[in-house]
Amino acid sequence: MEEMKQWIENHKRILQKAANALLAFVVGACLVFMIHPVKTLPKDRLLSLSRMQEDSQRFVASSSKDPTLEDLLSLELGREEGKTQNSWVTLSAFVKKFGKAASFTQEDTSFGAQVQLGYGTPVKGLYPYTIEFQKQGDAFYVSSIQGFAPKSAHYQSKKNLKLADFTDYKPLDGKKEKGTSVEEVLNKSGLPNSLSLTSTKDKQVLALSYQVTDGLVSLTFERDQSGQYRLTKKG
Known part of the structure; x- marks a missing residue:
């Protein structure tokens, strides 16, 4: 009987220590999260990511055609300085003329917001055509074009x-x-x-x-x- 009482007493102490340790852990964890809250993306960043996903769906298809060289040479590019011109080509107008792209990326650079569209079948991760659009005011305009092995109708x-x-x-x-x-x-x-x-x-x-x-x-x-x-x- 004495042995049973001793066993219960010993286990009470063990359980009490475990409970105290658990309480200390919970309190410590709460303090950590209060002092160093978990970092989450700001609301405006979440909205921009959502907008990027919507844009990619608007401008990207499972496959794309290569623009012809002569059609690209007919474009007037936007410039970083000065007022926007009616002859400049917007992102939406470009996709309407040449079709949807194979890839879409958007980023903020030292020159401002920028969009890149990739056209054609990629070779070692590189698209035959990379079309860059620079933001001017409320719209993106074609600002540069890079390509290799260009196609032509003539x-x-x-x-x-x-x-x-x-x-x-x-x-x-x-x-x-x-x-x-x-x-x-x-x-x-x-x-x-x-x-x-x-x-x-x-x-x-x-x-x-x-x-x-x-x-x-x-x-x-x-x-x-x-x-x-x-x-x-x-x-």
């Missing part, structure tokens, strides 16, 4: 090109030479391996690169007031 790729095949192209010199047009280059040398279309404060610049059998050719064009791209630099 021009074809040509094989076995050499550096010598590009010697006849003359850059604009501001005097006698008007600069070879991009159409002439595309007709004679075919489609480039890559292209870049960007804008500065007062210029819209097109850069084409060709991988030839004996080197690499880089051609830079500027868009004139008539919308024609003229060669300004060759390297």
Whole structure:
């Protein structure tokens, strides 16, 4: 009988210690969460993530078509400075013209809010076309275009090109030479391996690169007031 009482007494102490330890843990945990609350995304951030998801559904499809080179060259890009122009192309207008993209990303950069659309079938994670849109006021406008192995309805790729095949192209010199047009280059040398279309404060610049059998050719064009791209630099 004495042994039974002793056993109960010992277990009372154990249970009491366990209860005290549990109480201390609960109180400590409450203090931790009061002093260092669990971090959650702010309400405006949650709303922006929800908006991004909605936008991606509006602008993205399971597959997308490659825009043609000539259609892209017909666009006037938005610029960082100055008033917006009616000729600039908004995000919605671009998707309406070229169809939905294969990918959609949106981020805040040092230059402001930016959207990127990827078109075509990705190669090693890279889309053949990346279209960037910069926010101006309440809308996003096309600000730059990057692409490789561009497609065209009028021009074809040509094989076995050499550096010598590009010697006849003359850059604009501001005097006698008007600069070879991009159409002439595309007709004679075919489609480039890559292209870049960007804008500065007062210029819209097109850069084409060709991988030839004996080197690499880089051609830079500027868009004139008539919308024609003229060669300004060759390297």
